[in-house]
Amino acid sequence: MGIARHLKQLGGEIAIYGVFGTISRAINVFLVPVYTRAFSPADYGIVALITTSLGLLSTVFVLGLDNASARWYYDSEEVGQRKSVISGWFWCQFAVSLLATLIVTIFAPSIAQLLFDSADLAHIVRIAIWLLPLGTFGRVVGNWLRYQRRAVLTTIFFTAVSIATIGLVILFVVIWQRGLEGLYWGHVSAGLLTAGGAVLILRAWISPRNLSWKTLKAMLRFGAPLAVAAIASWIVASSDRFYLQYFFGLDEVGIYAIAVAYASVVGLLTGAFQMAWGPFALSILHESNARNVYGRVLSIYALVGGLVGAALSLFSPYILRVFTTPPYYPAASNIPWLIFSNLAIGTTYIAVLGTTITKKSTPIAASIIIASILNTALNFLLIPPLGRNGAAIATFLAYLVQLGYLFHVSQKMYRIPYKMRDAIICVGFAWALIGIDHVFLPSLGWTSFLIRLGLCLLFLPLAFMLGIVKPEHIQHTLHAILHRDGSTDS
Secondary structure (H helix, E strand, O other), X not given: OOHHHHHHHHHHHHHHHHHHHHHHHHHHHHHHHHHHHHOOHHHHHHHHHHHHHHHHXXXXXXXXXXXXXXXXXXXXXXXXXXXXXXXXXXXXXXXXXXXXXXXHHHOHHHHHHHHHOOHHHHHHHHHXXXXXXXXXXXXXXXXXXXXXXXXXXXHHHHHHHHHHHHHHHHHHHHHOOOHHHHHHHHHHHXXXXXXXXXXXXXXXXXXXXXXXXXHHHHHXXXXXXXXXXXXXXXXXXXXHHHHHHHHHOHHHHHHHHHHHHHHHHHHHHHHHHHHHHHHHHHHOOOOOOHHHHHHHHHHHHHHHHHHHHHHHHHOHHHHHHHHOOHHHHHHHHHHHHHHHHHHHHHHHHHHOHHHHHOOOOHHHHHHHHHHHHHHHHHHHHHHHHHOHHHHHHHHHHHHHHHHHHHHHHHHHHOOOOOOHHHHHHHHXXXXXXXXXXXHHOOOOOHHXXXXXXXXXXXXXXXXXXXXXXXXXXXXXXXXXXXXXXXXXXX
16 A cells, blocks of 8 residues: 555545544533633633642543554454453453542542631532542543544544533533532533443443453553653643642642643544554554555644644634633633643653554653653642743743653654655744744734734745645545546546
8 A cells, every 4th residue: 555545544544534524623622611601710720720639640540551452452363352452451450449439538628628628618529539530431441443444433422421521511511510529520420321322332342251361461661661650640631730839829730721721622633643653553463565654644744733823823812702701711821831731642652652652651651750850850849930931931942841751762763754745844934934923913903813813824835835735635526526526426
């Protein structure tokens, strides 16, 4: 299969996952006005701290089995062996998560006092912690569907889950006005529905009869460094909320959380890419042109990522005014750093390909630990004088260093012909546009809006100059569209 055909196949799967991401995130964006009107920045800060704490626990208690399962699943075409991979992952993560949930439930008052300086919020902690074991079902079924390259079913399932979640949250928060407690009852109710759907889909795969202790032990050995590094990963992604709370209070945490939520919109790109990339890359591993395909994907990702990152940054002040209230408008200054942090996270899935192929997870763990140490130091240095901007800059720089390290090490293990110069130019061009906007376009009038739109369109000539997009690509695309239409008409 040629490079163009491989890229077309990958693009098709990314597009399908992108439809799911668009629907899911559009629904979540719809919730932002609900949250910003139902909750004060301080209340939203509480939500952010609970979310980041759950993120830490869920990342740790997956024990690296999500990454290990991807590699072991493709080691064999035999269905029984693949079932042992999925079953072992599910029962191990579910058992550990359930045990952690029971412990947190017992010590909820102390945990609430530690997190929020108020034991009165213990009941919120007791409700929210049940999202930990319930999350196992969605995580396992989502990866299983991706491993089977069933992009359409993945999209349908999780779109339904997203719609149910939003409906239940609105029911508890807006209609029944249950406040923060209602928010988490809505999520737990949606988690129960997800668990039921996952069991229906996976019942033959997660049967205890499929368990293989030999396979599970091998996967745990692979995932162990990643499980240890999970804490370091959480430090880079989320610990800044606790620094902000310590130095500035819950209001600043809430405003920063809105910036984080806005920046996560770039997950339309990175999330769809992440879901499609791993199974796709490993499925073509033994084909002769695989390395060239891998190399070209980085250039395309950098171009699209640079454009999306610049556009979301330039238009963030307008969008915040539509979806939030005035107390949250200052979040705009944090957004560019956080958007490109998310894009860097997406790029790591390209960077780690060599370590994944050679089944070496230690460099991944090392890169995360390096990033966490740097992030911790930068948080102490930058947050006291710069506040939320210091937190965002610290996150971006930590991910940038991690990405550079991963590319360096992974290339030694499995050489891929990346065009690094093109990728750097695309990202640098995006930051140049953001700088121009910050210095010369402070207003929010229609003239500034049109100028910002024009700046984004400059990515088109850049794509042709770098050769990432060529005239023949446009011709082939138009030919394919016309040919398809002609076939339909006939």
